[in-house]
Every structure is written in C-alpha cells, then in structure tokens.
Amino acid sequence: xxxxxxxxxxxxxxxxxxxxxxxxxxxxxxxxxxxxxxxxxxxxxxxxxxxxxxxxxxxxxxxxxxxxxxxxxxxxxxxxxxxxxxxxxxxxxxxxxxxxxxxxxxxxxxxxxxxxxxxxxxxxxxxxxxxxxxxxxxxxxxxxxxxxxxxxxxxxxxxxxxxxxxxxxxxxxxxxxxxxxxxxxxxxxxxxxxxxxxxxxxxxxxxxxxxxxxxxxxxxxxxxxxxxxxxxxxxxxxxxxxxxxxxxxxxxxxxxxxxxxxxxxxxxxxxxxxxxxxxxxxxxxxxxxxxxxxxxxx
Numbered sequence: 001x002x003x004x005x006x007x008x009x010x011x012x013x014x015x016x017x018x019x020x021x022x023x024x025x026x027x028x029x030x031x032x033x034x035x036x037x038x039x040x041x042x043x044x045x046x047x048x049x050x051x052x053x054x055x056x057x058x059x060x061x062x063x064x065x066x067x068x069x070x071x072x073x074x075x076x077x078x079x080x081x082x083x084x085x086x087x088x089x090x091x092x093x094x095x096x097x098x099x100x101x102x103x104x105x106x107x108x109x110x111x112x113x114x115x116x117x118x119x120x121x122x123x124x125x126x127x128x129x130x131x132x133x134x135x136x137x138x139x140x141x142x143x144x145x146x147x148x149x150x151x152x153x154x155x156x157x158x159x160x161x162x163x164x165x166x167x168x169x170x171x172x173x174x175x176x177x178x179x180x181x182x183x184x185x186x187x188x189x190x191x192x193x194x195x196x197x198x199x200x201x202x203x204x205x206x207x208x209x210x211x212x213x214x215x216x217x218x219x220x221x222x223x224x225x226x227x228x229x230x231x232x233x234x235x236x237x238x239x240x241x242x243x244x245x246x247x248x249x250x251x252x253x254x255x256x257x258x259x260x261x262x263x264x265x266x267x268x269x270x271x272x273x274x275x276x277x278x279x280x281x282x283x284x285x286x287x288x289x290x291x292x293x294x295x296x297x298x
Contacts, residue, residue: 014236015283018244021228026103026248028221030255033094035214040203041091042196044218048087049192051219052226056185067182068190072175079171079184080191085164087192089157096154098262103252104144104271105158110242111137112166117238121173129239132282136246139274142267143249169242173233181230188226243282246275 028048035044060067070076086106093102114133118125172184207215232241250272256262264272 010235011237011240012283014232014234014241015244017228017232017235018241019247021225021232022245022248023251024221024225024228026251026255028218028225029090029094029103029252030099030259031214031218031221032091033099034259035211035218036091036094038211039205039207041088041095042199042203043205045084045088045091046193046196046200047215048218048222049084049189049196051216052185052223053189053193055219055223056182056189060182064186067180068186070179070183070187072179075171075175076184076187077191079168079175080188082164082168082171083188084192084195086161086168089161089164093154093157093161096157097152099256099260100249100253100262100264100268101144101155102158103248104140105155106162106165107140107246107248108137108159109162109166109169110245112163113169113242114239116166116170117173117242120170121238123237123239125239128282128285129243132243132278132285133239135281136243136275136278139271139278140246140249142271142274145267169229169233169238172230173238181227181234184230185223185226189223240282244279247279249275 032044032048035047057064090102090106093105097105110133114125114129117123175184249268253262253264253268253272257264
C-alpha cells in the first residue's frame with residue numbers, strides 16, 4: 001500500500017525546509033567565522049541569540065507572552081541548553097579548523113538523529129533511511145578523510161556540537177508536533193540570551209561601528225534558520241529529514257571559496273557528490289507513494 005498523499009507531501013515539504021535551514025545556518029556560520037576572529041566567541045553567540053529574541057519579539061508584538069506559554073517547560077529548557085551547546089562548540093571550533101571541515105564533522109549528526117528517533121521516538125528504521133544515512137556518512141568521511149590533519153583535538157568541538165544538535169533535533173521533533181513553533185523559538189532565544197549575557201562583563205569588546213551590520217545579521221540568520229528547522233521536524237519524521245543536513249558540507253564549501261578562498265580538493269568534490277546522491281535517494285523513496293498508483297486489494 002502506498003503512503004497517504006498527505007504524509008508524502010509533508011515529507012517533501014519537511015525536506016525542502018531542512019535544505020533551506022541548512023543553507024541559512026551555513027551562511028550564519030560563514031559570518032561567524034569572520035566575527036570570532038575579531039571578537040570573543042561568547043559575544044558573537046550573544047549577538048546570535050539576542051538578535052533572534054528581538055526579531056521574534058518584533059514579529060509577535062503583544063502576542064509574545066501568549067506564544068511563549070508551554071506545557072513542556074522542562075523539554076524546552078533542555079532543548080535550549082543543547083541548542084546553545086551546539087552553537088557554542090561549533091563557533092569555538094572556527095578559530096582552529098576550516099569551515100568546511102568543521103561542518104563535515106558536525107554533519108555526523110544524522111546518524112545520531114536516525115538512531116535516536118528509532119530508540120526514543122518510536123520512528124521506523126526503514127531500509128531506505130538506513131541506506132541514505134550510511135551513504136551520506138560515507139560521503140562525509142570521504143570529505144574529512146580519517147587520518148588527515150582534520151582530526152586534531154579541535155575536532156572534538158564540532159563532534160560535540162553534533163551530539164548537542166542531535167539531542168536538540170530529537171526534542172524539537174517531540175515537542176514541535178504538540179506546540180507552536182514560536183514557543184520553541186522564544187525559549188531557545190531567551191535562554192541563549194540570558195546565559196551569554198552573564199558572561200559579557202568579562203569578555204565584552206567594543207564593537208566597531210563598521211561591524212554593527214554583522215551583529216544584526218547573525219541574529220536574523222539564526223532566527224530564520226531555526227524557524228525553518230523547527231517546521232521541518234514538525235512536518236516530517238526526524239529520520240527522514242536528518243540525512244539532508246549533510247548538504248551543509250556543500251554549502252559551507254561554497255562559502256569557504258567565496259569568502260575565504262578555501263578551494264576544495266578532489267576528495268571533497270567526490271564526497272559532495274555522494275552526499276547529494278544519498279539525499280536525492282531518500283527524497284525519492286519517501287515521496288514515491290504520491291506518484292505510485294494504488295494496487296487493488298486481493
């Protein structure tokens with residue numbers, strides 16, 4: 001029996017939103033790489049979450065308080081902690097390893113998300129999903145090439161970010177289907193703002209007026225990416241959209257070329273092709289039910 005049309009449509013929309021989220025996230029990461037070279041990392045993280053909080057407040061206006069109400073305060077706190085952890089660890093790594101390499105290491109998270117969704121959310125661990133994850137993971141390994149200079153102590157930072165992101169994604173999937181996406185945005189932004197504000201008196205560096213646009217833009221990008229991410233995990237199962245986070249390697253490589261003159265070698269190109277192929281395979285398998293005619297029951 002084919003999957004219901006609505007389920008396949010939601011999967012397709014969820015995948016598209018995930019792709020958009022990853023594109024925006026890598027744009028934010030590329031901007032952060034430049035910022036953390038000149039400003040303390042906690043100050044940059046503060047700008048990212050404070051900007052998101054300000055944008056959500058402007059959009060919602062007087063509805064902000066009502067939108068923040070939740071029956072899952074504990075889960076939102078843990079989701080906020082893990083989101084802050086993922087952002088902090090990744091931004092910290094940018095002063096030590098390249099943008100593409102850091103993204104590749106962080107993009108080990110789909111394996112953790114797919115397995116975690118099967119263990120804790122009761123999602124099906126189908127053969128196509130497993131194949132997509134394994135093939136995409138293989139592509140990521142081709143990019144980072146175990147045994148190369150990428151694997152240093154600093155590599156533990158993006159790997160830690162991958163673990164934090166995976167937990168945050170699973171919590172997003174669990175809570176997102178039950179509450180408004182605005183609640184998740186507000187709680188994460190508020191927690192990140194309060195936590196990093198406590199560090200500012202010890203790390204603050206005066207902002208050059210020429211850099212003010214960067215401090216504003218990083219908040220806009222963070223809010224947009226989070227909104228797309230939350231909607232993606234709300235519409236589709238975590239194990240369906242998770243493999244598409246591997247496209248972050250492609251986007252990050254593009255930003256590295258355009259902004260920092262970091263050209264990928266042939267192994268990065270080969271790995272990128274494998275990743276794209278894995279993503280297209282999962283998309284095709286998950287939406288095939290819409291196109292396939294129903295067979296009569298016997």
